[in-house]
Amino acid sequence: MSSNASALPNLLVFPEDRQLVGLSNWAIFRDHLQSVAQSTGLSGYLDGTIIAPASPAAGAVSAPAVAPSAAAPMLTATPINSYPQSIRVPQDMTAHQMWTRLTSEYNMTSAVAQSLAKEHIQQYKYVPGTPFEEYFKQLEALCKAASNVGCTVGDKDLHSCFLTSLSLDHLWILQTNGACSYCDLKCALLEYDMMVELANSSAATSATAPNALIVAGKSNASNKN
Known part of the structure; x- marks a missing residue:
């Protein structure tokens, strides 16, 4: 058939x-x-x-099945x-x-x-010295975990969580970027991280260059002798 x-x-x-x-x-x-x-x-x-139809009684003639x-x-x-x-x-x-x-x-x-997920977000504090990129990455991972169990966590919540976790040494962030949106605040601090890293790299290069010149000068003097 x-x-x-x-x-x-x-x-x-x-x-x-x-x-x-x-x-x-x-x-x-x-x-x-x-x-x-x-x-x-x-x-x-x-x-x-x-509701699923009941099974026909024993011996009863069932109606033809309809496709x-x-x-x-x-x-x-x-x-x-x-x-x-x-x-x-x-x-x-x-x-x-x-x-x-x-x-x-x-x-x-x-x-x-949901209660635990919100508590984890509230308890996640910024530790001075932590790269902002690392902090925001973990904060957003906690936000995603909360969303997966049905919590509604918006940018305003993340913004508030971050600012209220700052120590006195980082009040400049509140003063300069406190009124920004979470997205703008995050971008500004990631840019700040890059500037600090670049400055540290330049300082290390500047310190290395004079030492290299001194070593080279001593080497040349030794060769002349």
Whole structure:
């Protein structure tokens, strides 16, 4: 019996970076799944308003199967990257059961994770002598980690976090760049780092040149003798 390709369901496939691996990307997975379900008319599978038909009773004559429309997508396999049993979502769960299990488990855990992520950002202080590039790189990594668990951390938060962590020796930053946006502040300090590095390099070269001349002079005098 030949099969009609147009009768096959249009399955939804999640890309690797949108599959659930755990709490670290739960917020991204949740938002993506809800967006896809809403745009494809599959939200009912998640909220339980679309219910799977009951299995026919023993001996009952079932109605002929109707081929699904090629245009209608189906929410079938759970888009989870890791082995489902590891997060207690077996493969035989319906989409609604899966969604209820995940939201009940991760929403509570996410609240704790968000609180910890914000605390990590607030406690990250600038240590005098640290290159600004290194500081901002780590600060933005903490921001990304917070975003992954559902926190909303904007440039104003990073701006405030940095300025309030400055010691008295760095109040000049607050005086000269305190009114700048986070992006402008970061650019100004990265440029400052480059200027300091260039000045140190020039000073080292200047100190080396006279010493080289002295050594060369002694060598020439020795050769004449």
